[in-house]
Amino acid sequence: MRIAFINPQGNFDNNDSYWTQHPDFGGQLVYVKEVALALGDMGINVDIITRKIVDDNWKGFSKDVEIYHGNPNVRVIRIPFGGYKFLKKEELWPYIANEFVDGIKEFYKKENTKIDAITTHYADGGLTGSILSNIFDVPFTFTAHSLGAQKMDKLGVNGENFIEFEKRYNFSKRIFAERIAMNRAFVNVVSTEQERFEQYSHRFYKGAVDVNDDNKFRVIPPGVNTKVFTYEYSKEDDLTKEYIDKYLLRDIKSDRLNLQYVVLSSRFDKKKNHKGAVLSFAENKKLQEIANLVIVLRNVENPFEDYSNLKGEEKEIMDEIMDIIKKYNLKGKISMFPINGQKQLASAYRVFSKRRSVFCLTALYEPFGLAPIEAMYAGLAAVVTKNGGTLETVDRGKYGVAVDPENIKDISEGLIYALNNFEMFKKIGIERAESKYTWRQTAKGYLDVIEKELEKREKISDYYYRRENEEYLIIKMKGLLGE
Numbered sequence: 378m379r380i381a382f383i384n385p386q387g388n389f390d391n392n393d394s395y396w397t398q399h400p401d402f403g404g405q406l407v408y409v410k411e412v413a414l415a416l417g418d419m420g421i422n423v424d425i426i427t428r429k430i431v432d433d434n435w436k437g438f439s440k441d442v443e444i445y446h447g448n449p450n451v452r453v454i455r456i457p458f459g460g461y462k463f464l465k466k467e468e469l470w471p472y473i474a475n476e477f478v479d480g481i482k483e484f485y486k487k488e489n490t491k492i493d494a495i496t497t498h499y500a501d502g503g504l505t506g507s508i509l510s511n512i513f514d515v516p517f518t519f520t521a522h523s524l525g526a527q528k529m530d531k532l533g534v535n536g537e538n539f540i541e542f543e544k545r546y547n548f549s550k551r552i553f554a555e556r557i558a559m560n561r562a563f564v565n566v567v568s569t570e571q572e573r574f575e576q577y578s579h580r581f582y583k584g585a586v587d588v589n590d591d592n593k594f595r596v597i598p599p600g601v602n603t604k605v606f607t608y609e610y611s612k613e614d615d616l617t618k619e620y621i622d623k624y625l626l627r628d629i630k631s632d633r634l635n636l637q638y639v640v641l642s643s644r645f646d647k648k649k650n651h652k653g654a655v656l657s658f659a660e661n662k663k664l665q666e667i668a669n670l671v672i673v674l675r676n677v678e679n680p681f682e683d684y685s686n687l688k689g690e691e692k693e694i695m696d697e698i699m700d701i702i703k704k705y706n707l708k709g710k711i712s713m714f715p716i717n718g719q720k721q722l723a724s725a726y727r728v729f730s731k732r733r734s735v736f737c738l739t740a741l742y743e744p745f746g747l748a749p750i751e752a753m754y755a756g757l758a759a760v761v762t763k764n765g766g767t768l769e770t771v772d773r774g775k776y777g778v779a780v781d782p783e784n785i786k787d788i789s790e791g792l793i794y795a796l797n798n799f800e801m802f803k804k805i806g807i808e809r810a811e812s813k814y815t816w817r818q819t820a821k822g823y824l825d826v827i828e829k830e831l832e833k834r835e836k837i838s839d840y841y842y843r844r845e846n847e848e849y850l851i852i853k854m855k856g857l858l859g860e
C-alpha cells in the first residue's frame with residue numbers, strides 16, 4: 378500500500394532543520410514525520426509531499442526526492458510551486474490548487490506509481506487533497522492540526538479589523554480551504570473529542586461537516602517520541618546541564634540558583650501567549666520566592682544584549698517580554714537562552730526535572746499540544762492552557778494543572794500549585810504520557826481508518842461493477858432473445 382501525506386508548508390529533511398525556528402516549522406512537522414516513519418516501519422510505503430525550495434537562507438529542501446530518516450519505505454517528494462524561494466504558509470494560497478496539484482499529478486504520471494490513499498495536513502494540505510482525491514479517485518483524510526477559526530477568535534479578528542488581519546493571515550482563504558477539506562475528506566482525524574465537538578462546531582464551519590456524524594470523525598491521539606523525550610537521565614544530560622548552568626550563572630542571581638524553575642519552550646507565536654506567562658510571574662511575589670523563569674529561544678544567544686535578528690511577530694513578542702522585565706525589575710530572576718532541536722530540548726527538560734521544575738504552556742488556544750506530553754514524559758510537572766486539546770491531555774487537571782491563559786492570577790496560582798506538588802505531577806505525568814500517547818498507536822489509527830475505507834470502496838465499486846454487469850448481461854440477453 379502507498380499513502381501520500383500532503384503537507385505544503387514548512388518542509389522535511391533528515392536534520393529536522395529549522396524546527397520551531399519559524400511558525401511553519403513546528404508540531405505539525407513532528408506529527409507528519411512520526412506517523413509517516415511509524416507507518417514505514419509497518420511496511421507501508423509513504424510519500425510525504427511538500428514544496429521544493431531552492432533558497433540560500435533555507436538549505437536542505439532542494440532535492441526532488443529523498444529517502445526520509447533512513448527508512449526505505451518513506452520518501453520526501455518536493456514539488457516546485459510558487460517559484461523556488463521560501464514562502465511562509467500564508468503566501469502559498471495562490472499556487473496550491475494549480476501549480477502544486479499539477480506538479481503532483483505530473484510526478485506520479487512520470488513515475489507511473491499509484492497511490493492508494495491520501496492523508497492531508499492543515500488547510501493547505503486539505504485543499505490539495507480535495508482536488509487530488511478526485512483526480513486519483515482515492516480517499517483522503519483531513520487533519521487540521523490547527524483550525525483558522527479559533528486563531529481568528531483568539532487574535533480578536535472582527536468586522537472592523539478583518540482587512541488588516543486578512544493582509545497578514547489570509548484567513549478567508551484558510552477557512553474556505555478548511556471547509557472544503559472537512560466536507561470532502563472521508564474522515565476528519567482529530568486528536569481529541571474536544572477538537573471534534575468544540576473546534577469543528579465553530580460557526581465558520583457550519584454546513585461544512587456535521588460534528589455528530591460518527592462516520593466523518595476519528596479521534597486518533599498523537600504520540601510522544603519516547604526515545605527522545607525519555608525521563609531516564611543519561612551522561613549526555615550532564616553536558617546539557619553544563620551548557621544550561623553557564624546561562625543560569627549569567628542571568629540568575631547567585632542566591633536564587635537553587636530555586637525551582639518554570640520553563641517556557643513554545644515557538645514565538647502570538648497564539649502561544651508568552652506574555653501571559655511572564656506577566657503571571659512578574660505579578661506574583663510568592664511565585665518569585667520559589668522559582669525562576671526560563672524561556673527557551675532559537676537563534677538568540679543573549680536577548681538582554683541583542684535580539685536584532687528577530688523580525689515581525691517574534692520581535693514583537695520579545696519586545697513585550699523585555700518591557701515586562703524592565704517594568705517589574707525581573708533581571709536576575711529570568712534566564713533566556715537558545716536550545717536547538719528536540720534532542721537538546723528533551724535533555725534540557727530532564728536537567729530541569731532534577732531541579733523539580735514545571736513546564737508552562739499558556740497558549741490562548743492550543744489545538745492539541747505535543748510539547749506538554751513531551752515535557753510530562755521527560756519528567757516535568759505540566760501547567761497548561763485549558764483552551765483546546767491540552768485540557769484533555771491533562772484530563773482536566775488530573776495529570777497536570779489546567780489554567781485560564783487570560784487570567785494572570787489563575788496562571789500564577791497554577792504554577793505555585795504545580796511547583797509545590799512537583800513529585801506527584803512528575804509521576805502521574807509520565808504515566809499519562811506512557812499509557813496514552815505513542816506514535817505507533819497513532820499510525821495504527823490512520824492505517825485502520827484507511828483500510829476500512831478502501832474495503833468499503835472496494836465493495837461499492839464491486840457492487841456498481843456487478844450491477845453494471847448484470848444490467849449489461851440483461852441487455853445482452855434481450856438482444857439474444859431478439860426482444
Ligand SMILES: O=c1ccn([C@@H]2O[C@H](COP(=O)(O)OP(=O)(O)O[C@H]3O[C@H](CO)[C@@H](O)[C@H](O)[C@H]3O)[C@@H](O)[C@H]2O)c(=O)[nH]1
Binds near residue numbers: 407
Ligand atoms: O527546539 C525545538 C522546540 C520544540 N520542538 C518541537 O516542536 C513541537 C511543537 O509542537 P506543539 O507543541 O504541538 O505546538 P505547535 O508547533 O503549535 O503545533 C501545531 O501542530 C501540532 C500537531 O498537530 C498540534 O499539537 C498543535 O496544537 C498545533 O498548534 C514539539 O514536538 C517540540 O518537540 C522542536 O522540534 N525543536
Ligand SMILES: O=P(O)(O)OC[C@H]1O[C@](O)(CO)[C@@H](O)[C@@H]1O
Binds near residue numbers: 403406499522
Ligand atoms: O498558528 P496556525 O496558523 O494556526 O498554525 C499552527 C502552525 O504550527 C504548525 O504546527 C507548524 O508546524 C503548523 O500546524 C502551523 O503552521
